[in-house]
Amino acid sequence: MAIPGTESHPLRVAIVGSGPGGFYAAEALLESGLQVEIDLIERLPVPYGLVRFGVAPDHAKLKSVTAVFARIAEDPRLRFFGNVEVGHDLSVQQLGALYHAVVVATGAAGDRRLGIAGEHLPGVHAAGDFVGWYNGRPECADLEFDLDQEVAVVIGQGNVAIDVCRILASPIDALRRTDIAAHALDALARSRVREIHLVGRRGPVQAKFTPKELRELGALPGWQPRVTPDALQLNVASQTELTLPGFVHAARNLDILRGFAQSPADDGRRPLHLHFHRAPVALSGEPRVERIELEAQALSGDAGAQSATPTGERLSLPAGLVLRSVGYRGTPLPGLPFDLVRGALPHRDGRLVDTAGKVLCGWYATGWIKRGPSGVIGTNRADSVDTVATLLADVAALDAVKAGRAGLCALLAAGGQRVVDFTGWKVIERAEIERGRRDGKPAEKFVRIDDMLAAATA
């Protein structure tokens, strides 16, 4: 048999997951110069992963990246299989038997816990659930967040934590012009939150915010970001870090924070307190969360590798609503190895490896399920280009007779699986835009899978 990638013997690849990682892997394969047949398999009837369900609704310009994905999807060599979950509707083994190669791009949407007392209390939530709720993610549509509370505490030092603060503090009329889910808009319109604390264990130099997001906190009408000058004192290692390549955003973040620190203590606007060097140690209240206990942290170690250790000093804050954003993790796929510590797939240069480090021939990973939850949308493009380069280097070894798309279609048809193709998604999207138009929103998303499926056939 010949090496796959020719007219009569195309390279058949399945990509699991239609977020940025999956789409950019598809793009790289389509541009490889080989004859390819690519099937993009997505659990939900709708594509785009966290671009739809993570990126904040008020960041419309960023979300416009979906136009690039739609262009990739329109290539006739690619087919979108929406509403098909690997590990549920078909197994990893079945998939492996059908394709020369499988690229896993399932993301990392599971949350990490703090592991502290009181975390189970009502009123304590994963920030990811709150994000999913305001973005209309089906699993989160029925969640409830008590916005009658006056004090919200957000734990985390990345852009997700800032997104959550900003959505809590945004003027409701600004949100009305976004594609935020209607149920969230209603609840936020009645919100009584008037004080927000953003809490993190590390210092301003180590925080993972980008300057753009941090600046946006300073532009929220009626809210005043507050940070104490003490919190911005840097130890020697942190000063060194300001010049290290891994800390490109730190100096500008610090400038912005110094600006916040300079404004008068209380100018009558609602306070948005930024706490650095504070780790949550306990949550308490009965029957729901009422207070959060924080412990001061000191940084020590070499520049670039500092760690936070408790000093013993404690601080207690009222907390009616607690949202934790301390990391995401991937979900294992039955039949594939998993690295429980990283919460991601074990790999070498993008090739999946088992616990003994042996390569699983024909299996690859890209995006958050490969790297863990770090990096912005574009980071996944460079990552997928790398993974696909690895795959293409292996092509000669992947030779076999594979049924590919025809086999997948037969298997799904035999199981009675309802598949949404890209045309079906376009119909859903048009219906969402139409629903939004009535209220002056760019779109009103369907939040139930049944409604998505009904719209696809309407």
Add this chain to the structure above:
Amino acid sequence: MTHVVTDNCRGCRYTDCVASCPVACFHVNEVRVYINPEVCIDCSACIPACPVGAIVEEFDLPDDQQHWMRINAEAAQRYPVIRARLAPLDSAEARRRQLGR
């Protein structure tokens, strides 16, 4: 708002930035790259990717560097889009040292 490529890019043209751009809005000539402000979605993915710190968010562009806005916009009309990484120019390492990076 947009992002702009400033003078540091000239003569090295590491194209690490290009691979990270989600919307392929970089344009290239013999010596450097430019960002098309009409296409850039302000995701900042390219900033940490550039080894010589050539890319700046419009907001952070100092007053004496404002001309880079116009230069990027005009060059983007003139030069072709670049979608994938190229080999750095021969002068790249020397230029990087000159810039103290």
